[in-house]
Structures are given as structure tokens and as C-alpha cells.
Amino acid sequence: MVERAQPVSPLPGIGAAALVAALILGTLAAVALRAEAGGGFGPADWAALRFTLTQAILSALFSIGLAVPVARALARRRFPGRRALIALLGAPFILPVIVAIIGLLQVFGRAGWISDILGYFGFAPIRIYGLHGVVLAHVFFNLPLATRLILQGWQEIPAERFRLAAQLGCNGMAMFRLIELPMLKRILPGVLAVIFAICLTSFAVALTLGGGPRATTIELAIYQAFTYDFDLGRAALLSALQLALTAAAALAALRFSRGDGFGNGLDRPIRRWDGGAPIADALWIIAAAAFLLLPLASVVISGFAGLFETPALVFRAALTSVMVAAASTVILLLLALPMATAVATGRYGIVELSGILGLAASPLVIGTGLFILVRPVANPTALALPVTALVNAVMALPFALRILVPAARDVVSRHGRLALSLDMANMTFFVRILLPRMRAQIGFAAGLAAALSMGDLGVIALFADAQIATLPLQIYRLMGAYQMQAAAGGALLLLLLSMSAFWILDRGGRWHAEA
Amino acid sequence: MLKLSDCVIENGNFTLHADLGIEPGASVAIIGPSGAGKSTLLESIAGFRPLARGQIHWQGTEITDLPPGKRPLAMLFQDGNLFPHLTAEQNIALGVRPNGQLSPDEQGEVQTALARVSLAGMGTRKPAELSGGQQSRVALARVLVQRRQVLLLDEPFAALGPALKTEMLDLVAELIEGTGTTLLMISHDPQDARRITDQTILVAEGQAHSPVETAELLDNPPPSLRNYLG
Structure with a gap:
């Protein structure tokens, strides 16, 4: 059968997808060619591999183990602030890692609140650096994600099942085995795989809380091979290892997981007829909220004090970050909008595939590849900011496509026929129909991209010299110089910038939008 | 034929x-x-x-x-005959020129079409601000200017x-x-x-x-x- 006519051409999207694929695959090829297989892996490299796997497994297990009771409590309790709390669970996705690290240090660190309390009773302070610090930070970021994903599973259980179980007199364990356990068995492998994959590529957490021979991830080892030894061959070899690891984990995550973390309707409590354990539920909810809110509150409080002592170079770095985030957002939209359009007009699975390639490659791997490619023709340091904006955009692409593609499909199927019958040109349809109809989703995707780029501490660390810094990198340098006051001030500034960039763009998309 | x-x-x-x-x-x-x-x-x-x-x-x-x-030919579908984010005038203008960019003469044509379907003065409303019957009239006005x-x-x-x-x-x-x-x-x-x-x-x-x-x-x-x- 002849392909149905479409109101808009998929060609720009196919072009954008080809560019993304060329960038990712090109950098990967550069890494593969440069990798010095002859050197082989030394004991330090094996230790990095072991640590990467150990921390990712522990982080995923802890996140899920804690998320199940929290999600269960949230699913069956109604209380004031429930919606706000569930919305808050989405926040860590756009929270700059370095901000969370500072908050966690202030609460759990050697000189933190908890150590102070322990010291009051004569106990030794907590040691946060090393494996448990890395796992703690990963749980901080992924417990909310796991809770949202599992909560979604709970919400998808049809209300009739609970009604039937109540009628049969099922309670407690019986109810759990009959209804909830099958759901968890279905959902948990996917959640586990997603969090494991996320933790594998962790760089900023390992950079700040790990380090040393016993707590170095592969990403961190790539960075060290670069900055300490300037051993490109070894960096490339480690990148190849990291690539195999992330690609396998990303495939597993895609295979096991279905929905996304942005699901709507999570604020609807389930009506059920068994009492459950109200006190235990309340404790779980309070503990989870405190675990998320205390570090953030601590950053805000200490940041206010530090903001006035913040050196001018922090503000210069903030300006740099805003520009990088703006450029990254523009690049993302230039790639994602044509790609979403192409996917919406037909079976362009290849476009979608190139969109998720970014999940398989980590920022440091792409950064290493770009460095190898750029160095013969230009000074990589001079390109630090454009490269950061570009890599950030490619990393945000999978998320942006998840948001944009369903909306684009909807617009094309709803309005495509009318546009065709009016003989509307491709460009007119794109500009006058598609973009205005997708405003809300474009705003949301742009907000995510801007916030992710603003808070990113990854590829910039590879390329930057002492003269250039984005705000996250500047904060990291201040921490390294033990200027904790100034770092806290910078962290508050970064938190405000990230959140307001997201808020403005997301709001802008929905402002005066027609139903 | x-x-x-x-x-x-x-x-x-x-x-x-x-x-x-x-x-x-x-x-x-x-x-x-x-x-x-x-x-x-x-x-x-x-x-x-x-x-x-x-x-x-x-x-x-x-x-x-x-x-x-x-x-x-021009066609009216069972639903979705208007773009919801464009005003009545803008919807009709797409029938004159598919890019919606009209000369003053063509603007006049749009107003005439609006008047013929008894919607004079309602051109700046969006479909959601019109009744079902009025939305149908806008679609008909567009068919009119399409001259198919x-x-x-x-x-x-x-x-x-x-x-x-x-x-x-x-x-x-x-x-x-x-x-x-x-x-x-x-x-x-x-x-x-x-x-x-x-x-x-x-x-x-x-x-x-x-x-x-x-x-x-x-x-x-x-x-x-x-x-x-x-």
C-alpha cells in the first residue's frame, strides 16, 4: 500500500538524527581507535570496575528497598501536602548534583548535624567519604525516582481488585500476596535496572564523595587519566569499558522498564478497605520527606549566610552557566523538535533509536572522544563551553523525545488531514500548527534541558582550564579549597538558577495555552 | 464530470x-x-x-x-475542522492562502465570508469561545473562500x-x-x-x-x- 500523505516532512528530523548518531558514534569510534589495548587493564582499573559495579548494585538495592514501603504508604494514605510531596519526588531529577552533595555533607558529613548529635552522646562522627557516601548520595537521588515508578505500579492496580479482596476479607499479608506482590514482581526488575544504569555513569558524586584507590568509579578514572596523567590511551581504554557497561545496562533497563517517570495521575490516592498500618506508614513518609528536605533546607540556610561572602568569580561562573544552559536548550530544541516530528509522521524507528543512543554513552566517554577528535585541529580548552552545551543537549535528548513525541503524534493525527486538505506547506504546518499545539511539552522539555545543563558537572571538568568554569565546577573548586562558606553560597545560587530556569520555561509553555 | x-x-x-x-x-x-x-x-x-x-x-x-x-475539492470532516489555537479569522485565512499571510484585499474577503455565515464581528474569537453551530459556520466560511x-x-x-x-x-x-x-x-x-x-x-x-x-x-x-x- 502507498504510504499515507503527511502534513510535514520527516527529512529535517532524519537529518538531525543522523547528526546525533554521527556525533555519538563518531566519538565512540575515536575512543575505540585510540584505546591502547596493548597496555591492558592494571589492578587499579579492575578496582575501578569492581567499585563501579558494587556501588551501583548497592545503590539500586537500597533505593528500591526503601522506596517500596514509602510508595506503599503514599499509595494508601491521604494527607495534606501529599500532592506537594509527590511533586517534590520529581525534583531530584533536575537538582544539580553538587548542590545535593553540599546538603548531604552538611547533614551527614563529619561536621554535619548528625555527627554533632552523635558527638553529644559521645559517639564518633560519621565518615561520609568512600563507598557509603557514594551510595548515600545515589540513594538520595534515586529513592524519589524509585518511589515514583513503584507508586505508578500501585496506581495501576485496578480499584476493583482491592474491592474484591476486601469483600473476600483479605487483610495485611494476604492482601499483599494476592495483589501487591505480583505487581512488585512485575515492576521492580525494571526499576532496579534503571537505577543501576544511572548509577553506573555517576561521575560528580564519585568525584566529590569518592576518590582514592578504594572508591573510584570508571568515569572518575577516565577523568583522572586525563587530568592527572594526561594519558589519552588509558582514558580511551577505560571509556571503551565504560561504554560496554552502560550500553549493556541501558539495554537491560529499556528491556525491563516500560513507563516513564513523568507519569501523570500519581496524585490520586487509592481507595482501599484494609486498615494497613497507619503509624508505620506515617513514619515512612516522614522519614523519606526528612531525608529529601533536610539537605536542601541546609543548603538554603547556609547559602544565605554564604551568599554575601561569595567571591565575584562565582557570579562570573554563574553567568557562564546561564549562557551554556541557554545554548544547550536551543541546541536540544533544534535537534528534538524535527526528530519528534519525523517520529510522529511515520515509522521512523531509526530516528528514535538515535535519540536514545545518548543513554548508552556517558558524558565523559563522549567528552573523551570529542577531545581526541578536536585536539589535532583546535585547542580543546578553547572549546570547553560549546562542547559542554552540545554534550548536555545530547544527554537531554532521550528525555526530551519522550516528552515531545506523544504530543507531536497527537497533533499530526488530529490536525494532519485538515492541513493536507488546505494544501498547507510543511513549514507552515510546523510553525503555525505543530509548535503552538505542543507549547506545553516544548516548555517542559526546554525546562528540563536548561536545568540539567545548568547543574551538570561532567564534561566541563574534562575540558576546562583554570580560567573557565561553569558554576558547578566553580563550586567544586571552592570545596576543594575548603572555602565551604563560599561554596554554600554558590550552591544556593545554582539551586535558584536551575529551579527558576525550569520553572520559567515550563510555565512559559503553559502560559495562556488553549486546551 | x-x-x-x-x-x-x-x-x-x-x-x-x-x-x-x-x-x-x-x-x-x-x-x-x-x-x-x-x-x-x-x-x-x-x-x-x-x-x-x-x-x-x-x-x-x-x-x-x-x-x-x-x-x-474541499472537505469537511466529522470533527477537527478548525485549528483550536487560531482565531476564526485566522482559520478562514488558511482557506485563502495555506500560509495564512493575507493582503488587505484578501482580508476583506475573509470579512465578507464571515458576514455571509452571519458571524460578522466574531472573527477574533477562538473556536472554544464559539458554540458548536458557530464553529460549523466558521468552517463553512473557510470552505467558501477556498473556492473549490x-x-x-x-x-x-x-x-x-x-x-x-x-x-x-x-x-x-x-x-x-x-x-x-x-x-x-x-x-x-x-x-x-x-x-x-x-x-x-x-x-x-x-x-x-x-x-x-x-x-x-x-x-x-x-x-x-x-x-x-x-
Whole structure:
């Protein structure tokens, strides 16, 4: 059968997808060619591999183990602030890692609140650096994600099942085995795989809380091979290892997981007829909220004090970050909008595939590849900011496509026929129909991209010299110089910038939008 | 003449044959049991559904492979005839020029069309601020400025309620009066077919029959139509 006519051409999207694929695959090829297989892996490299796997497994297990009771409590309790709390669970996705690290240090660190309390009773302070610090930070970021994903599973259980179980007199364990356990068995492998994959590529957490021979991830080892030894061959070899690891984990995550973390309707409590354990539920909810809110509150409080002592170079770095985030957002939209359009007009699975390639490659791997490619023709340091904006955009692409593609499909199927019958040109349809109809989703995707780029501490660390810094990198340098006051001030500034960039763009998309 | 020569339209397992001609300027109802393929036939004529076999000609020119917008016809769908984020004027302007960028003269044309459907002064409203009947009027005003030789109606007024539907069909008849426009409309109501059209195409049992006098067909329906009419 002849392909149905479409109101808009998929060609720009196919072009954008080809560019993304060329960038990712090109950098990967550069890494593969440069990798010095002859050197082989030394004991330090094996230790990095072991640590990467150990921390990712522990982080995923802890996140899920804690998320199940929290999600269960949230699913069956109604209380004031429930919606706000569930919305808050989405926040860590756009929270700059370095901000969370500072908050966690202030609460759990050697000189933190908890150590102070322990010291009051004569106990030794907590040691946060090393494996448990890395796992703690990963749980901080992924417990909310796991809770949202599992909560979604709970919400998808049809209300009739609970009604039937109540009628049969099922309670407690019986109810759990009959209804909830099958759901968890279905959902948990996917959640586990997603969090494991996320933790594998962790760089900023390992950079700040790990380090040393016993707590170095592969990403961190790539960075060290670069900055300490300037051993490109070894960096490339480690990148190849990291690539195999992330690609396998990303495939597993895609295979096991279905929905996304942005699901709507999570604020609807389930009506059920068994009492459950109200006190235990309340404790779980309070503990989870405190675990998320205390570090953030601590950053805000200490940041206010530090903001006035913040050196001018922090503000210069903030300006740099805003520009990088703006450029990254523009690049993302230039790639994602044509790609979403192409996917919406037909079976362009290849476009979608190139969109998720970014999940398989980590920022440091792409950064290493770009460095190898750029160095013969230009000074990589001079390109630090454009490269950061570009890599950030490619990393945000999978998320942006998840948001944009369903909306684009909807617009094309709803309005495509009318546009065709009016003989509307491709460009007119794109500009006058598609973009205005997708405003809300474009705003949301742009907000995510801007916030992710603003808070990113990854590829910039590879390329930057002492003269250039984005705000996250500047904060990291201040921490390294033990200027904790100034770092806290910078962290508050970064938190405000990230959140307001997201808020403005997301709001802008929905402002005066027609139903 | 709109001529369908030995056309075969496939839609899943369902096949529709059509070999018929429609005189220019005629008003033709398409009638038949639901699921018989009335919409499928219109979609093929409009170019939204490719033919498995056969050709379509308009006034001797083949239009079989033309994209929908290049055919000499305008179509109103069951729903989604207006873009919800554009004002009534902007929606109508797309009928004059598909990019919506109009000269002052063409703007005047839009205002005239608005007045002809009794919506003068409401041009800056968006579809959500108009009633169902008013939205239909905006769509008709756009059809008017499109100046196409053939108008296809796929039951665009079905959701309006009987009185309003009758009013809209009368407005259609009034608007195309004397313009020589060929009208093809799907109808579920024999009364509508009698009032608006002079000929009727019966679509039943995988076949779109040649048009016959509406009154004659409805007075002496063949068995397949008799079952449907009840």
C-alpha cells in the first residue's frame, strides 16, 4: 500500500538524527581507535570496575528497598501536602548534583548535624567519604525516582481488585500476596535496572564523595587519566569499558522498564478497605520527606549566610552557566523538535533509536572522544563551553523525545488531514500548527534541558582550564579549597538558577495555552 | 464530470468497488448502512486513502495521485475542522492562502465570508469561545473562500442536534447556490437527502452504485437499502 500523505516532512528530523548518531558514534569510534589495548587493564582499573559495579548494585538495592514501603504508604494514605510531596519526588531529577552533595555533607558529613548529635552522646562522627557516601548520595537521588515508578505500579492496580479482596476479607499479608506482590514482581526488575544504569555513569558524586584507590568509579578514572596523567590511551581504554557497561545496562533497563517517570495521575490516592498500618506508614513518609528536605533546607540556610561572602568569580561562573544552559536548550530544541516530528509522521524507528543512543554513552566517554577528535585541529580548552552545551543537549535528548513525541503524534493525527486538505506547506504546518499545539511539552522539555545543563558537572571538568568554569565546577573548586562558606553560597545560587530556569520555561509553555 | 473508473479501495479486509460518474454542479447524497464504506469512498476521492486500483478524473484530468491539497475539492470532516489555537479569522485565512499571510484585499474577503455565515464581528474569537453551530459556520466560511469546485461533507454537522443540523445543511445549499459547486454529502437521514440533493449514491455490499434520482431511490428502495431504512 502507498504510504499515507503527511502534513510535514520527516527529512529535517532524519537529518538531525543522523547528526546525533554521527556525533555519538563518531566519538565512540575515536575512543575505540585510540584505546591502547596493548597496555591492558592494571589492578587499579579492575578496582575501578569492581567499585563501579558494587556501588551501583548497592545503590539500586537500597533505593528500591526503601522506596517500596514509602510508595506503599503514599499509595494508601491521604494527607495534606501529599500532592506537594509527590511533586517534590520529581525534583531530584533536575537538582544539580553538587548542590545535593553540599546538603548531604552538611547533614551527614563529619561536621554535619548528625555527627554533632552523635558527638553529644559521645559517639564518633560519621565518615561520609568512600563507598557509603557514594551510595548515600545515589540513594538520595534515586529513592524519589524509585518511589515514583513503584507508586505508578500501585496506581495501576485496578480499584476493583482491592474491592474484591476486601469483600473476600483479605487483610495485611494476604492482601499483599494476592495483589501487591505480583505487581512488585512485575515492576521492580525494571526499576532496579534503571537505577543501576544511572548509577553506573555517576561521575560528580564519585568525584566529590569518592576518590582514592578504594572508591573510584570508571568515569572518575577516565577523568583522572586525563587530568592527572594526561594519558589519552588509558582514558580511551577505560571509556571503551565504560561504554560496554552502560550500553549493556541501558539495554537491560529499556528491556525491563516500560513507563516513564513523568507519569501523570500519581496524585490520586487509592481507595482501599484494609486498615494497613497507619503509624508505620506515617513514619515512612516522614522519614523519606526528612531525608529529601533536610539537605536542601541546609543548603538554603547556609547559602544565605554564604551568599554575601561569595567571591565575584562565582557570579562570573554563574553567568557562564546561564549562557551554556541557554545554548544547550536551543541546541536540544533544534535537534528534538524535527526528530519528534519525523517520529510522529511515520515509522521512523531509526530516528528514535538515535535519540536514545545518548543513554548508552556517558558524558565523559563522549567528552573523551570529542577531545581526541578536536585536539589535532583546535585547542580543546578553547572549546570547553560549546562542547559542554552540545554534550548536555545530547544527554537531554532521550528525555526530551519522550516528552515531545506523544504530543507531536497527537497533533499530526488530529490536525494532519485538515492541513493536507488546505494544501498547507510543511513549514507552515510546523510553525503555525505543530509548535503552538505542543507549547506545553516544548516548555517542559526546554525546562528540563536548561536545568540539567545548568547543574551538570561532567564534561566541563574534562575540558576546562583554570580560567573557565561553569558554576558547578566553580563550586567544586571552592570545596576543594575548603572555602565551604563560599561554596554554600554558590550552591544556593545554582539551586535558584536551575529551579527558576525550569520553572520559567515550563510555565512559559503553559502560559495562556488553549486546551 | 467527477469520474471514478473501475476503482477498488481497500481498508483492512474490506473492499469497496466504485465505477461511476458525477455531473459537475450536481448535489449528491451518499447513503448506505453503517460500515458500508461511505467515509472510505469520500476519503479516497479527497486523496487521504490511496486506491488499490482504478483512476479518478475531474473534468477529464486525472487526479488519482494528486496530494489532497492539490485536488479541486474541499472537505469537511466529522470533527477537527478548525485549528483550536487560531482565531476564526485566522482559520478562514488558511482557506485563502495555506500560509495564512493575507493582503488587505484578501482580508476583506475573509470579512465578507464571515458576514455571509452571519458571524460578522466574531472573527477574533477562538473556536472554544464559539458554540458548536458557530464553529460549523466558521468552517463553512473557510470552505467558501477556498473556492473549490467540489465540496465533500463527511457528516460535519452530526454532533449538532437535528434542528441545528438542518439549519447548517440549508446554509450549505444557500452558499453553493449558483456557484456551480458539486456537492457530495454523506447522509444518514433520508429527509436531508431529499431536501438538499437531487441525486443519491447508494453504498452497500462492497459496491458504490452510480447516482440515481434521490426521490426515485427512496420511494422504491432496493432490498439492501430497505433493510437499512427500516
